[in-house]
Amino acid sequence: MQFQLAQRGRALMDFEVTARLAAGQLQQKVEAELVAAGLGSDGLPESMEERHRVIDAALADSPVYQARALLGEWCAKQHGHAAEQAFAEVAEVLVPALEGLREGPTTLTSHDFVAPQYWSQVWFHRTRGGWDAGEYNGFVHGELVHKKYVSKIYPGDIYGNRRALLHELPRDDYRHILEIGASSGHHSLAIAEVFPDAKLVGIDPSLRMLEQAQRVANEQGLAWELHTGVGEDMAMFADASFDLVTAYAIHHEMPVKAIEAVFAEAWRVLAPGGDMIMADVARTQSLDRLTAWRFDWAARWGGEPFWRATAALDMEPLARAAGFVDVRGWQPNPSRDPYIIYGRKPL
Numbered sequence: 019m020q021f022q023l024a025q026r027g028r029a030l031m032d033f034e035v036t037a038r039l040a041a042g043q044l045q046q047k048v049e050a051e052l053v054a055a056g057l058g059s060d061g062l063p064e065s066m067e068e069r070h071r072v073i074d075a076a077l078a079d080s081p082v083y084q085a086r087a088l089l090g091e092w093c094a095k096q097h098g099h100a101a102e103q104a105f106a107e108v109a110e111v112l113v114p115a116l117e118g119l120r121e122g123p124t125t126l127t128s129h130d131f132v133a134p135q136y137w138s139q140v141w142f143h144r145t146r147g148g149w150d151a152g153e154y155n156g157f158v159h160g161e162l163v164h165k166k167y168v169s170k171i172y173p174g175d176i177y178g179n180r181r182a183l184l185h186e187l188p189r190d191d192y193r194h195i196l197e198i199g200a201s202s203g204h205h206s207l208a209i210a211e212v213f214p215d216a217k218l219v220g221i222d223p224s225l226r227m228l229e230q231a232q233r234v235a236n237e238q239g240l241a242w243e244l245h246t247g248v249g250e251d252m253a254m255f256a257d258a259s260f261d262l263v264t265a266y267a268i269h270h271e272m273p274v275k276a277i278e279a280v281f282a283e284a285w286r287v288l289a290p291g292g293d294m295i296m297a298d299v300a301r302t303q304s305l306d307r308l309t310a311w312r313f314d315w316a317a318r319w320g321g322e323p324f325w326r327a328t329a330a331l332d333m334e335p336l337a338r339a340a341g342f343v344d345v346r347g348w349q350p351n352p353s354r355d356p357y358i359i360y361g362r363k364p365l
């Protein structure tokens with residue numbers, strides 16, 4: 019999406035990125051101290067809670083550990099506010115343009131549904147007010163937090179990962195694709211790019227995020243169909259109405275019971291022979307104990323209450339229990355996102 023931040027907003031976002039990268043460098047020194055203290059991966063306990071306890075005790079007097087903790091905490095609390103301030107500075111100019119982009123080929127239908135408590139009462143990523151906090155939170159999250167912060171602090175190409183997931187699929191002729199957790203449209207854009215001839219339908223509980231997805235699509239002349247709602251109850255879609263169901267980075271936003279229900283609903287709305295592919299956070303099991311602790315620590319700071327349980331989860335049995343066959347879960351890059359799960363609805 020094309021837009022200009024003002025000088026202060028740009029500086030704020032750049033500073034957030036610099037601070038977070040500095041925290042990453044301190045993290046490397048912390049891990050070197052742990053290894054020197056005999057607490058490399060092999061020396062750490064299996065239980066994650068115990069691992070935190072042992073590391074906290076071992077590094078209690080380490081100035082590097084304290085600096086890392088302070089800077090990490092500051093970044094986690096601050097980056098959302100920085101993005102809000104950067105937006106406020108240019109809102110007068112930007113809002114008419116954002117409103118103009120609500121008109122176009124993409125539709126957004128708001129359904130009555132009861133938002134689950136894990137969604138409505140958790141202020142994700144330590145923001146104030148959750149996903150639907152502000153009228154333009156979709157823009158603030160999708161364009162500022164995501165593109166001007168998250169994409170610059172994560173290793174690799176986080177948008178390329180979304181396209182790469184879709185290239186793992188066995189077919190290239192999907193016509194009716196459902197994306198669960200479409201949010202502000204990052205994975206949706208990858209879908210549109212990889213399967214340009216398909217009709218794309220997206221669902222997400224966040225009206226604000228979907229409004230941004232609608233703008234993103236309209237700006238490119240794309241005709242998506244967006245609906246508010248949750249993946250575990252998609253009554254607005256008939257049985258067997260899609261040939262691909264996909265999702266990116268949604269499982270760690272919900273408890274395990276909801277993940278089970280999402281697989282069941284994905285199976286129901288898929289036509290026989292249809293494919294399901296989803297990706298989420300790296301599995302703890304594929305990481306060494308030090309790396310898993312680092313991810314867990316960052317997730318705790320970052321306001322991700324379901325991350326640990328999702329990372330520990332083997333999703334293959336859940337997908338099979340929903341009825342999927344040829345189920346396979348794998349992680350292309352063992353020390354990083356994403357973990358991928360694939361399944362097929364039998365003919």
Ligand SMILES: C[S@@+](CC[C@H](N)C(=O)[O-])C[C@H]1O[C@@H](n2cnc3c(N)ncnc32)[C@H](O)[C@@H]1O
Nearest residue numbers: 199200201204205222224248249266267268271
């Ligand atoms: C981290 S964002 C991922 C967004 C997007 N798929 C992407 O590629 O960037 C997570 C999204 O999942 C949505 N979400 C949370 N619980 C959900 C549920 N039960 N069903 C569908 N979406 C959900 C949130 O509202 C949010 O928009």
